[in-house]
Amino acid sequence: MFSFTTKQKKIISWSLFGLAVLAGIGTIFYLFDFIIVAIVLLSLAGLGFFCLMILWFIFERYNKKH
Numbered sequence: 001m002f003s004f005t006t007k008q009k010k011i012i013s014w015s016l017f018g019l020a021v022l023a024g025i026g027t028i029f030y031l032f033d034f035i036i037v038a039i040v041l042l043s044l045a046g047l048g049f050f051c052l053m054i055l056w057f058i059f060e061r062y063n064k065k066h
Contacts, residue, residue: 003063019048
């Protein structure tokens with residue numbers, strides 16, 4: 001993350017924060033036995049983390065070329 005621009009760092013950081021909040025809300029729903037809602041929220045958070053990893057690699061490749 002050393003070669004990222006400030007804008008790219010903000011995108012990564014705020015995305016991580018948002019996905020962590022989403023996963024936290026999903027965990028709270030799970031603890032209160034709202035299983036279906038918890039599964040949906042935790043699945044969305046997991047898919048979001050996966051997409052964020054892809055975005056991270058795209059940023060790295062873009063920064064190496066420029």
